[in-house]
Amino acid sequence: MLRRLFTTLILLSGALSQTARSADLTAQETRWLQGIWPVVSHAREALALPLDLVVQPQDAPGHAPLALGFVDGRCKLVLSMRGNPQVQRQLDSIDPALLTATLELMAAHELGHCRRYLDGAWHGTPAGFVAAHAPDNLAPDLRQAWLAMRSTRREEGYGDLVGLAWTRERHPELYARLHAWLVAERSAELIPGSHHDTLDWLALAKDPAALAGRTMFEAAHGAWMRGLKD
Incomplete structure (x- = not known):
């Protein structure tokens, strides 16, 4: 669970294809967004959850790579991946064949x-x-x-x-x-x-x-x- 949302956020909305083309995203961020997209799409379309995607644009050491925030009645799936060694530690724990799942x-x-x-x-x-x-x-x-x-x-x-x-x-x-x-x-x-x-x-x-x-x-x-x- 995210304990604190930073004040500077990039809110990502629309189709993943549009999000993934953003020059501001790293290859690692794009891969994670692609990986979680089936869940995000289901939550929005089938469950009608008020859900946004957020990528932290600044370094976020010590934060969970993927976490949940809640702001003004909306849920925020937050990626904190830049300057964050926890991201690689998380990846090292996952069999590459199981990464997407x-x-x-x-x-x-x-x-x-x-x-x-x-x-x-x-x-x-x-x-x-x-x-x-x-x-x-x-x-x-x-x-x-x-x-x-x-x-x-x-x-x-x-x-x-x-x-x-x-x-x-x-x-x-x-x-x-x-x-x-x-x-x-x-x-x-x-x-x-x-x-x-x-x-x-x-x-x-x-x-x-x-x-x-x-x-x-x-x-x-x-x-x-x-x-x-x-």
């Missing part, structure tokens, strides 16, 4: 965040669910940080399930390999219970049959509910 999974994950923002449900919990209380020995500021971490973890779990639901629908022959890639990503340098510890939800989704629904959001919701623990 993996970029689609990543974009669908971000659209899970978009759906939650649009529904006014961001960091919210379902009726009847009781979230765990922060440890009593934490200072007030750390208590708030702990609660925010647990809320973010739930949102990341939902996003991962949306990404896998997209994969189940569009790339069923690659599901097992992409699921394994996502588990490896979430297991690297894992701190149990932290922001990106989504392994409980990924375990539920090992069988793609767990992700059935009319839309990728509906497909993810049931498994997400089953994985809620605290």
